[in-house]
Amino acid sequence: MKLKDSKTEEVILDAAKVVFMEFGLYGARMQQIADRAGINKALLHYYFRNKERLFDRVFENALSRYFQNMEVLQDDSLPIIDRIHSYADRFIDFLTEYPQMAIFLIKEVSLNQALFEEKVNSHIKENPSLIAVINQGIQRGEIQFINAMLFFVNLVSLCTYPFVARPIFKVVAAKNDTMWGVEQEIYFRTSIHEFINHKIKPL
Amino acid sequence: MKLKDSKTEEVILDAAKVVFMEFGLYGARMQQIADRAGINKALLHYYFRNKERLFDRVFENALSRYFQNMEVLQDDSLPIIDRIHSYADRFIDFLTEYPQMAIFLIKEVSLNQALFEEKVNSHIKENPSLIAVINQGIQRGEIQFINAMLFFVNLVSLCTYPFVARPIFKVVAAKNDTMWGVEQEIYFRTSIHEFINHKIKPL
DNA sequence: TCATGGTTTAACCAAATGGTTAACAAAAGT
DNA sequence: ACTTTTGTTAACCATTTGGTTAAACCATGA
Structure with a gap:
């Protein structure tokens, strides 16, 4: 009795990710997720029981990706300054790939603080925080x-x-005849590395 | 036929502000607002017709407060550097008083960009943006x-x-046995003024 | 006092929405 | 082949929710 290792679950999670990211737990509609996944609404419940559980999976995945960026802080082969620069870069890469992630996490955390606190604990235990690394440095x-x-x-x-x-x-940028987007990205990154150096480089 | 100049409208707006700020346009419930205002639900519709109109008023008020912080940028009696420092301080004061304001604005803007764009235009016309002031400086x-x-x-x-x-x-702070709140506020402010000076002070 | 018009409420309605059921289809096991 | 398990659907249900209605309340002015 081999499990079908079904791709449907994946399809649902992908669709749910998009919809939850945009509309949040409350704003998202199960029908909307089903439509996007190209399946019947009942199937959502078949795979994930209810809205909250589905949301939970999406949230957990997002959190996982978020904390994944901190791995580089553990890389003992690098000087601590380099690790911090690298951390910032990874962070920006990550947000470039998933621009809605940050606001999604914040929205949901602010609505359900207890859930987040519990979930974040396990992640933090596995990853040393930037703060600990700085103090070490x-x-x-x-x-x-x-x-x-x-x-x-x-x-x-x-x-x-x-x-x-x-x-x-x-x-705001448009009103000032300026651009804000990919064109500015390189300057944006540079300004952050400058900030890091300015703040932490030994005198 | 004197209008009662009713305070009920105020009471409703206050309640709506709190509820909308916490739950957003979608998450907020009319019943919840009515309960908080201590009135019947139908009265909400009597005063504001429907949810969107009520929300619109709350959103407009929030935006107004937000842009109010920019007034100091126009103060020609101050050197531009001072105006920028002052702007930052006002901004922080404002967010200290209404901590949920920023996330509220962002959430709703990201959900209804068109509405925001239209609304922000009028405000921006009245207030010179920080960008214009910097370029002037x-x-x-x-x-x-x-x-x-x-x-x-x-x-x-x-x-x-x-x-x-x-x-x-x-x-995160708790996990690192650190505090993050009022205790840190003075350092937080200082770090921002430092940033301003570091970036814009003429060499 | 009582008529008028703004204010407030309880009861109600229609639509939307999360969730369930029962039946059917497709694999998998025998 | 046929039985059992897994996957999928249409139709349905109960609740929630924004919104409406008709009646009551209450201040004011004639």
């Missing part, structure tokens, strides 16, 4: 003394918010 | 040559994202 003298939490918040803000608020920035 | 030699749009994006990111992602940062 300070102790080793590889980077100058800074408030690690604050640096972390600043860095993540610089990387993430442009994607979160892209719809707003696009309008 | 460059021309006058008050600040060094920079990419104004990029600086704007970076600055707004630094100010806003910590509020947007507060639920996430709180969890």
